[in-house]
Amino acid sequence: MATYHPEGLKTAAEETLVEDRSSSKPPTPQGVSLGLKGWLRWMWRQLTSMRVALLLLLLLAGVALPGAFFPQRSVDPNAVAEYFQDHPDSAPVLDKLHLFDVFSSPWFSAVYLLLFISLIGCIVPRTLSHLKNLRARPPRVPRRFARFPVRTELRTAMPPEQVQQALAGTLGRRYRREWGTESVTTTAGRERTIRTLSAERGTGRETGNLIFHLALVGLLVVTAWGSLVHYRGQIVIVEGDTFVNSPVDYDSFDTGAWYDAEGMEPFRIRLDDFSSVFTELGDARDFTADVTLMRSDAPDREQTIQVNHPLETNSTRVYLSGNGYAPDVTVTDADGEVAFSGPVIFLPDDDIGYTSNGAIMVPDTSAGLDQLGLNGTLLPTAVITPGGQPVMSSYPELNDPVLVLNVYTGDLGLDDGIPQNLYTLDTTNLTEVPDPDDPSQPAQVLLRPGETAELPDGLGTITLNDIPRFAALDVRYDPSIPWMGVFAGIAIAALAASLFLPRRRLWARIIPGPGGTTVVTAAALARGDDPGLRAELDRVLAPLSIDQPADEQTKENL
Amino acid sequence: MNTDLGTISTLLVYGAMACYVVAMIAFAVDVSALGVGAKADRRRRAAGIGMSVIHLAAVVHLAAIVLRALAAGRVPWANMYEFTLMFTFFLVAVFLGIQRRKDVRYLGVGVAMLAFLALFLAISVLYVEADGVQPALQSYWLVIHVSVATLATGLFGFSALISVVQLLQGRRESCATDHPDPAIVPGAEGDGATDGDGGGAAGKAGHPGGGVATAPARTGTTVLNRVLQPLPAAADLERLAYRLNAVAFVAWTFVLVAGAIWAEHAWGRPWGWDPKETWSFVIWVIYAAYLHARVTTGWAAQKFAYFALVGFMALLANFYVVNIFFNSRHSYSGL
Numbered sequence: 036m037a038t039y040h041p042e043g044l045k046t047a048a049e050e051t052l053v054e055d056r057s058s059s060k061p062p063t064p065q066g067v068s069l070g071l072k073g074w075l076r077w078m079w080r081q082l083t084s085m086r087v088a089l090l091l092l093l094l095l096a097g098v099a100l101p102g103a104f105f106p107q108r109s110v111d112p113n114a115v116a117e118y119f120q121d122h123p124d125s126a127p128v129l130d131k132l133h134l135f136d137v138f139s140s141p142w143f144s145a146v147y148l149l150l151f152i153s154l155i156g157c158i159v160p161r162t163l164s165h166l167k168n169l170r171a172r173p174p175r176v177p178r179r180f181a182r183f184p185v186r187t188e189l190r191t192a193m194p195p196e197q198v199q200q201a202l203a204g205t206l207g208r209r210y211r212r213e214w215g216t217e218s219v220t221t222t223a224g225r226e227r228t229i230r231t232l233s234a235e236r237g238t239g240r241e242t243g244n245l246i247f248h249l250a251l252v253g254l255l256v257v258t259a260w261g262s263l264v265h266y267r268g269q270i271v272i273v274e275g276d277t278f279v280n281s282p283v284d285y286d287s288f289d290t291g292a293w294y295d296a297e298g299m300e301p302f303r304i305r306l307d308d309f310s311s312v313f314t315e316l317g318d319a320r321d322f323t324a325d326v327t328l329m330r331s332d333a334p335d336r337e338q339t340i341q342v343n344h345p346l347e348t349n350s351t352r353v354y355l356s357g358n359g360y361a362p363d364v365t366v367t368d369a370d371g372e373v374a375f376s377g378p379v380i381f382l383p384d385d386d387i388g389y390t391s392n393g394a395i396m397v398p399d400t401s402a403g404l405d406q407l408g409l410n411g412t413l414l415p416t417a418v419i420t421p422g423g424q425p426v427m428s429s430y431p432e433l434n435d436p437v438l439v440l441n442v443y444t445g446d447l448g449l450d451d452g453i454p455q456n457l458y459t460l461d462t463t464n465l466t467e468v469p470d471p472d473d474p475s476q477p478a479q480v481l482l483r484p485g486e487t488a489e490l491p492d493g494l495g496t497i498t499l500n501d502i503p504r505f506a507a508l509d510v511r512y513d514p515s516i517p518w519m520g521v522f523a524g525i526a527i528a529a530l531a532a533s534l535f536l537p538r539r540r541l542w543a544r545i546i547p548g549p550g551g552t553t554v555v556t557a558a559a560l561a562r563g564d565d566p567g568l569r570a571e572l573d574r575v576l577a578p579l580s581i582d583q584p585a586d587e588q589t590k591e592n593l
Numbered sequence: 594m595n596t597d598l599g600t601i602s603t604l605l606v607y608g609a610m611a612c613y614v615v616a617m618i619a620f621a622v623d624v625s626a627l628g629v630g631a632k633a634d635r636r637r638r639a640a641g642i643g644m645s646v647i648h649l650a651a652v653v654h655l656a657a658i659v660l661r662a663l664a665a666g667r668v669p670w671a672n673m674y675e676f677t678l679m680f681t682f683f684l685v686a687v688f689l690g691i692q693r694r695k696d697v698r699y700l701g702v703g704v705a706m707l708a709f710l711a712l713f714l715a716i717s718v719l720y721v722e723a724d725g726v727q728p729a730l731q732s733y734w735l736v737i738h739v740s741v742a743t744l745a746t747g748l749f750g751f752s753a754l755i756s757v758v759q760l761l762q763g764r765r766e767s768c769a770t771d772h773p774d775p776a777i778v779p780g781a782e783g784d785g786a787t788d789g790d791g792g793g794a795a796g797k798a799g800h801p802g803g804g805v806a807t808a809p810a811r812t813g814t815t816v817l818n819r820v821l822q823p824l825p826a827a828a829d830l831e832r833l834a835y836r837l838n839a840v841a842f843v844a845w846t847f848v849l850v851a852g853a854i855w856a857e858h859a860w861g862r863p864w865g866w867d868p869k870e871t872w873s874f875v876i877w878v879i880y881a882a883y884l885h886a887r888v889t890t891g892w893a894a895q896k897f898a899y900f901a902l903v904g905f906m907a908l909l910a911n912f913y914v915v916n917i918f919f920n921s922r923h924s925y926s927g928l
């Protein structure tokens with residue numbers, strides 16, 4: 036009962052090629068004398084059994100789920116950091132269990148690798164026997180048709196040769212078939228020759244099934260290859276700036292183990308312009324980065340990058356992954372020297388008005404002066420209270436931009452080699468400059484484009500020159516991606532074949548009857564559920580159908 | 594963005610919901626008539642009314658979808674509200690399509706109820722104005738990926754209803770016959786028939802018409818048993834559920850692949866284990882396990898249904914829970 040019979044391996048009464056794999060006992064009666072080899076073989080059999088495959092599939096679902104409940108480093112590292120802050124006790128434990136890196140954890144890998152080993156162990160022998168089976172002859176005609184639910188018996192005026200021709204016609208090319216003869220002695224003692232037909236179609240079902248599983252293996256293999264050779268660089272650039280496809284230029288850069296630094300395609304990209312379209316309510320409708328792609332071996336190319344339309348270079352794709360404003364400021368220090376000048380990235384919050392936060396760090400003040408840090412918010416369309424206080428931004432575009440800054444002095448901590456987040460100010464060694472008019476409050480500097488403000492305490496001045504936009508770009512090299520598509524496409528087509536191609540066998544006996552008539556008995560058998568089987572048998576027999584059921588006399592002749 | 598059309602569309606959704614309620618009542622009357630002893634071969638007026646009304650509901654429902662598309666100026670499946678409009682429509686359409694070939698009116702109550710509940714939730718909680726979409730959704734993959742997802746959801750939903758009836762029916766049958774589940778071993782049954790006197794044949798003996806008694810008359814004691822008795826045998830229900838699940842599984846596989854292609858265009862990676870992607874994968878694995886369980890002999894037919902139901906639960910969770918409560922890049926709900 037618990038035997039697993041792979042489809043396509045069995046004919047009417049044949050031996051089972053695949054042993055009973057589901058018994059949970061080792062295969063020999065004396066389990067003790069099994070030996071190492073025996074045990075290994077037994078384990079292999081267990082691993083490649085459908086039952087274990089099923090278990091592993093369920094296990095795979097089970098071990099994947101935590102990845103949906105806990106923030107994942109690979110997806111959202113900030114959320115993981117937040118989790119650590121919110122749950123300082125449990126987070127390290129969870130981390131030990133790899134719950135923040137579920138999909139690269141040893142236990143997740145173990146499950147899917149076992150599953151794929153099981154799959155290969157299951158599918159390779161099946162493929163071999165299926166190949167053999169493809170060349171085998173259709174199964175012989177069963178002696179009795181009575182046990183098949185789908186069967187027919189009819190009498191036709193055609194002679195046997197004509198019946199054979201007609202059946203050959205309706206079977207068409209899909210059926211492999213074999214004609215044969217049988218001799219029977221009738222009750223009247225006469226010798227008769229009966230023609231027999233055995234036909235079979237639908238090996239595509241098993242072929243599809245095997246190809247489907249092999250395509251899954253292919254998918255896994257190319258994915259693994261891709262993650263070994265890939266690289267990905269992320270960069271934030273302001274309008275007018277150019278970056279080079281080289282690890283040193285990227286803000287972050289990660290690679291697979293087989294990444295080939297020499298092989299990186301030499302190109303540069305300049306962000307010429309960034310534009311966006313918003314609805315009246317401030318919902319984004321379109322982001323477009325106009326860029327120039329520059330290569331030494333080809334003329335410059337002007338291109339656009341949009342959210343669903345990455346730029347393709349020879350080997351990489353460049354995706355638009357974010358955007359925002361980068362206020363261009365000039366800061367002079369207490370000595371009147373220009374201590375900083377240039378655009379500073381302000382990262383937008385998730386709000387509708389693109390309220391953006393950033394930090395202006397001014398380490399290069401004149402000798403003897405403290406370093407300056409400005410921490411602030413850009414409101415693209417500022418909403419101002421009657422008291423003159425900007426509170427929020429009501430629209431993502433620059434309708435009435437106001438830059439609101441707090442001022443700090445002290446040590447920015449840039450020189451001690453600890454990696455710094457460029458978008459927030461580390462205030463540990465800084466002191467906030469108080470408002471000269473109301474020392475209980477921090478000083479606040481408000482700026483609109485073109486304006487210059489005095490910093491409090493005579494620390495210097497700051498000018499907001501302009502507010503250009505920035506684009507965040509992802510550059511990705513992963514040669515496996517087209518192959519993933521190929522294997523996924525094959526998998527879907529093969530899956531459909533394995534589930535929907537009917538696998539059918541038809542048998543018929545063509546028996547010469549009295550008076551030039553012929554009696555045809557036929558039966559059909561399908562693999563699995565096949566509601567169309569009856570109709571198929573009727574279709575094949577249709578040309579014979581003058582629809583006379585065989586009468587008693589012919590029955591006797593059988 | 595034409596607000597008038599959007600308003601009419603919403604009104605039509607209310608209209609469709611009203612029709613589903615009426616159809617549900619009519620189907621319920623039909624089914625419960627069996628429970629109070631009506632003959633299985635009686636004239637089924639209530640079922641007829643239910644069919645007419647649910648046809649009307651489907652037409653109104655479709656009109657609501659079309660107007661919604663016109664109002665938004667794009668395909669009408671870009672947020673949770675619209676997704677619900679679509680998958681409930683497919684649920685009903687699958688029901689009506691299958692009804693053309695075999696009598697499945699006993700599922701009408703479930704279909705109408707599921708459609709009503711989902712629409713109710715959509716219109717009261719998930720509703721958003723018809724509008725354009727954010728740049729990440731501006732892609733023809735929206736057309737392909739999401740529409741097939743709604744179709745798969747409708748199919749899985751309909752199969753889940755069948756599975757529920759199958760489980761009830763199976764319990765009744767095993768009580769009535771004093772021995773466990775009717776032994777059907779679907780994967781092997783074709784060949785099984787060859788080897789011996791086909792255990793599978795017994796299950797196949799059912800008539801194609803669903804409303805006709807297939808099991809020999811048994812003493813149905815409870816109301817539920819009397820309702821179930823004239824319905825198809827558990828084995829037949831199981832087969833129907835399986836065929837639909839198989840179609841839905843192929844569709845779901847396509848959804849995953851199309852989603853990966855789209856993610857590659859929009860986000861620069863085909864697969865990133867975002868919560869939505871993780872859930873979709875888990876659902877796929879559960880249904881794959883279902884298909885495997887079914888070809889693993891030695892499993893009683895009853896058990897496959899649990900796999901399928903767990904899969905459908907995960908599908909619902911993926912939609913209602915992940916979209917709203919998880920921080921996912923797929924948060925396209927518009928809420």
Ligand code: HEM
Pocket residue numbers: 041042082083084085088092150151153154155157158244248251530533534780881884885888
């Ligand atoms: C990555 C994991 C796997 C997935 C996603 C998967 C998926 C599928 C799917 C979708 C089908 C079609 C269902 C059907 O034909 O009824 C199938 C069939 C099948 N799978 Fe798998 N499979 C996996 C692993 C395995 C393993 C490990 C084995 C063997 C131990 C296996 C053996 C089979 C067999 C024998 C069939 C054909 C059933 C039949 O004869 O119709 N599969 N698989």
